[in-house]
Amino acid sequence: MKTNFFEHIATLNTPGIWKLAIQVDANGNFTVSELFTALHCGDNAAKLIIPMNLCGTAQDLDEGFFDKVTEALPKTSELYTNMEAHLKSVEAAKTASKMEQDKKNKEKAKTATTGTTPKNETDQEIPELKEDKKKKYEGIMKSIAELNDRCKYEEALDLLPTVEEYPEKENELKNKRADLNRKKDLMAQATLTFNS
CATH class of the missing domain: 1.10.10 (Arc Repressor Mutant, subunit A)
Incomplete structure (x- = not known):
């Protein structure tokens, strides 16, 4: 039996990881839990995205699954891209920050003066x-x-x-x-x- 399920996913042309969970109840109704995640996203906020749950008969899902997924996917994909870009910009700003540089210099000076590295209270x-x-x-x-x-x-x-x-x-x-x-x-x- 041939299906074109994966051809539909390929036409979406969005690289990432698809997680699908399919549950069938005693009456033959389906619940499909779908979660798309980007291949690489270092922002922990990405973990806040919850799966999209679709419920219906086999015919409902055959007719509407990709319509619903196609509707949501661009927004999800764009969000992951923005998260990754934001994370990189935050790291760049942090590295360039004068306050961060001053903190590093202060730690180096303290280490050079005392000959020991600073310890926090829990080290006691x-x-x-x-x-x-x-x-x-x-x-x-x-x-x-x-x-x-x-x-x-x-x-x-x-x-x-x-x-x-x-x-x-x-x-x-x-x-x-x-x-x-x-x-x-x-x-x-x-x-x-x-x-x-």
Whole structure:
């Protein structure tokens, strides 16, 4: 049996990664979750884009899938391009920043004067305990990232450590909690149907 599904994707002429998940219920209705990502985008904001969900019968999807995808794809592709360009411009500006250069020079001068590199407050902990705590935190955050990639935001939130456990990571933990809550809420609202 011949299909022209991949020929349709080729005609879109947009390099990237396509992730499709197809679910069929007992009544023969389909839910297709489609997510297009750029090949290279270093901006973490790209992870905020959630999949587009399309629901309907096999005939509905045969007739309308590529119309919906074609409608959304240019905006998504342009967003990835803008994110990457923005990220590069931010890095260029940061490198050229006089304040950044002054900071580097100050650190060099301090190191030359004292003969030691500056330490932050967390370096005062017992090294073995600090290393164990760091490994545990990194393991938890890796698990959260994996759950996030699979759109399991509720489970990721349950795993997220508290600020009391890692006070030195307060900003990171608060930002991660806000991001996961936002994605969870968006996922609840994201189902598009062909009836709308």
